[in-house]
Amino acid sequence: QKEVEQNSGPLSVPEGAIASLNCTYSDRGSQSFFWYRQYSGKSPELIMSIYSNGDKEDGRFTAQLNKASQYVSLLIRDSQPSDSATYLCAVPPFTGRRALTFGSGTRLQVQP
Amino acid sequence: GAVVSQHPSWVICKSGTSVKIECRSLDFQATTMFWYRQFPKQSLMLMATSNEGSKATYEQGVEKDKFLINHASLTLSTLTVTSAHPEDSSFYICSASRQGSSEQYFGPGTRLTVT
Numbered sequence: 116q117k118e119v120e121q122n123s124g125p126l127s128v129p130e131g132a133i134a135s136l137n138c139t140y141s142d143r144g145s146q147s148f149f150w151y152r153q154y155s156g157k158s159p160e161l162i163m164s165i166y167s168n169g170d171k172e173d174g175r176f177t178a179q180l181n182k183a184s185q186y187v188s189l190l191i192r193d194s195q196p197s198d199s200a201t202y203l204c205a206v207p208p209f210t211g212r213r214a215l216t217f218g219s220g221t222r223l224q225v226q227p
Numbered sequence: 228g229a230v231v232s233q234h235p236s237w238v239i240c241k242s243g244t245s246v247k248i249e250c251r252s253l254d255f256q257a258t259t260m261f262w263y264r265q266f267p268k269q270s271l272m273l274m275a276t277s278n279e280g281s282k283a284t285y286e287q288g289v290e291k292d293k294f295l296i297n298h299a300s301l302t303l304s305t306l307t308v309t310s311a312h313p314e315d316s317s318f319y320i321c322s323a324s325r326q327g328s329s330e331q332y333f334g335p336g337t338r339l340t341v342t
Contacts, residue, residue, distance in 0.1 A: 147329050158320045158336040159271070203271070207329040213284075214261050215331050219270045 118142065121204055121218035129226050134191040136221050138204030141185070148180060148187045149215065151203040159203055163189060194225045230254050231323050233334035240311055240341055247307045248337045250321030256301035257323035261331065262294075265318045277304045311341040 120139045128134045140148075147166045151159035165171045165178040165187065177190040191198055201222045205215040230253040240246050250260055260277040275296050276284045283296035295307040304323075308315055318338050322331040 149330065151333075156318075158333040159322075161330060161332060164330060205331075213259050213276045213278075213324075214273050215329060217271055 118216045119204055119206055119218040121202075121221045123219060124222040125224045126221055127224045127226060128194050130194060130196060132194050132225075134194045134198065134223055134225070136189040136191075136202050136204075136223065138187045138189075138218055139185055140187070140204075140206045140216075142206065143182075143185060145182075145206045147207050148178070149205040150176075150178060150187075150189045151205060151217075153201045153203060153220065155200070191223075194223075196225045196227050199223055199225045228254055229323075229325070229330070229332040231257075231321065231332050231334040233321055233337050235337060236335060237338040238340070240339070242312055242341055243310055245307055245309045246311055246339060247305055248319055248321075248339075250304045250306070250323070250334050252302045252323045252332075255323075255325050257304075258301065258326040259324045260298060260304040261322045261324075262296060262304075262306050263320045263322065265320060265336075271320070274306075308339065311339070313341045315339065316341045 118141050150163040152162045153159040163178045165180045168180050171178045175192045179188045201220040203220045204218040232251045234249045258279050262274045263271045265271050273286050274289045277296045277298040279298045279301050285291045298304040318336050320336040322333040324331050
């Protein structure tokens with residue numbers, strides 16, 4: 116089982132719709148979770164972090180965490196073509212490591 | 228904020244030469260920096276973890292003698308690609324973390340082309 120799993124997509128949504136991006140992780144001890152956005156040809160950008168069960172909202176973005184189900188999601192409301200990118204889920208370092216463990220990313224396409 | 232810069236943003240070099248890439252944390256002290264490589268349409272691949280004042284920890288399969296990492300201060304880490312070959316052409320990205328934090332902030336990346 117991969118440590119962090121994401122559907123590679125592409126996930127295609129019409130402009131103005133809600134995009135839902137999902138991520139599951141294997142380490143039950145993980146305490147913090149991150150969502151990064153990566154535009155084609157650019158480096159990743161941290162857009163959300165979440166530490167507690169439930170929802171965390173920031174503008175059009177909502178991160179949802181369910182530790183019991185080992186599941187974290189990112190909702191993008193009123194999706195815009197400029198949201199088209201690859202979204203990477205990341206969890207804290209596993210024992211003996213310092214780097215975040217990244218999923219392979221979900222490519223989102225917002226159709227105008 | 229948490230700003231990380233990289234220099235150069237792109238570089239073209241001839242096969243057999245060496246290239247140095249700098250990664251700087253501009254507004255915070257980074258006890259740990261990370262170096263990644265990304266080929267087109269592929270996932271980020273962690274190359275090494277760089278700790279200030281100590282030797283870097285390389286991931287399995289990454290040649291430490293080819294990819295030299297130096298983290299001489301709390302704001303600067305360098306990656307030197309030695310004896311570069313065309314297969315080393317890639318997008319090299321660094322990231323940095325504050326002490327005690329898991330959050331990683333990425334630099335803008337360096338696109339290396341070896342001819």
